[in-house]
Amino acid sequence: MASDRLAVSLPESLRAEQQGPVAILRLSRAQKRNALDDETVAGIDAFFGHLPDSTAAVVICGEGEHFSAGLDLSELEARDVREGIAHSGRWHRAFEKIQYGKVPVVAVLHGAVVGGGLELAAAAHVRVAERSAYYALPEGSRGIYVGGGGSVRLPRLIGVARMMDMMLTGRTYSAEEGLAIGLTTYLVDPGKGLAKGLELAQRIAANTAMTNFAVMHALPRIAEMAPEAGFAMEALMSSMAQADPEAKARLKDFLEKRGPKVTRS
Ligand code: 1HE
Numbered sequence: 294m295a296s297d298r299l300a301v302s303l304p305e306s307l308r309a310e311q312q313g314p315v316a317i318l319r320l321s322r323a324q325k326r327n328a329l330d331d332e333t334v335a336g337i338d339a340f341f342g343h344l345p346d347s348t349a350a351v352v353i354c355g356e357g358e359h360f361s362a363g364l365d366l367s368e369l370e371a372r373d374v375r376e377g378i379a380h381s382g383r384w385h386r387a388f389e390k391i392q393y394g395k396v397p398v399v400a401v402l403h404g405a406v407v408g409g410g411l412e413l414a415a416a417a418h419v420r421v422a423e424r425s426a427y428y429a430l431p432e433g434s435r436g437i438y439v440g441g442g443g444s445v446r447l448p449r450l451i452g453v454a455r456m457m458d459m460m461l462t463g464r465t466y467s468a469e470e471g472l473a474i475g476l477t478t479y480l481v482d483p484g485k486g487l488a489k490g491l492e493l494a495q496r497i498a499a500n501t502a503m504t505n506f507a508v509m510h511a512l513p514r515i516a517e518m519a520p521e522a523g524f525a526m527e528a529l530m531s532s533m534a535q536a537d538p539e540a541k542a543r544l545k546d547f548l549e550k551r552g553p554k555v556t557r558s
Pocket residue numbers: 324325326328358359361362363364365366367381384405407408409410431432435437438439440441
């Protein structure tokens with residue numbers, strides 16, 4: 294059955310809001326620098342697993358001075374190996390629902406985007422960084438290792454060598470440096486991130502659902518395939534997309550001079 298309201302309740306550390314077709318999820322634990330505790334990760338999983346059908350894009354951002362300080366280190370003390378594996382699995386499942394979920398996700402970043410906070414940002418499809426944002430993987434110096442999918446997603450964004458350097462030496466990258474290495478998709482001035490994120494999310498929401506599906510689910514998988522399989526999958530995906538009545542209507546609009554032209558910006 295179609296629904297247009299979020300059907301799950303969220304922990305206090307998360308706040309959700311709907312603006313037309315765009316849902317906004319705010320990390321709302323500023324007193325702990327939006328550190329991600331078990332409850333918050335479960336809330337992220339529930340949010341992305343129960344998006345209303347009317348939601349066509351999501352913006353995720355953080356309240357306070359930082360996007361996220363990563364894993365809540367206070368929860369680490371009591372965990373043994375078996376619990377650690379289960380914990381990491383819960384992060385994997387929650388962030389999988391972002392990357393391979395229902396709709397594209399725009400992360401709006403500022404301040405610390407570190408450890409698990411960077412792993413969360415890496416699961417999003419577009420990253421808008423305010424100039425205050427900085428990226429780091431402090432796991433190395435804390436004697437731990439990434440557990441939220443960082444080893445899988447970050448090398449695909451920035452390369453194995455850069456991730457090794459970040460973990461071994463504690464190197465941080467600024468929002469601006471992030472542009473060159475593939476962490477920052479858009480760089481904006483302080484305080485302008487949410488507006489830019491919303492603008493982009495509205496634009497994404499205006500695409501056909503089929504195109505957004507293809508970009509989220511087919512593109513990254515095709516990129517990992519052997520070329521022959523990739524070409525075949527691309528041919529199938531493009532033929533399915535163009536057969537969509539909404540695509541036909543948009544092409545007709547352009548040919549009959551009603552559709553938008555591509556402009557410089
Ligand atoms: C926290 C956490 C946290 C802050 N877990 N409580 N992540 C890190 O190693 C980063 C740790 N955090 C920091 O380096 C700094 O807190 C920040 C640079 C992010 C922010 O600094 P600042 O000066 O604004 O805040 P603060 O005074 O350090 O922290 C404010 C409070 O938040 C304080 O608690 P309070 O009760 O004393 O007020 C801090 O203890 C608390 N806090 N960060 C728990 N991370 C799936 S595996 C992923 C592995 C990782 O993510 S490892 C990386 C962990």
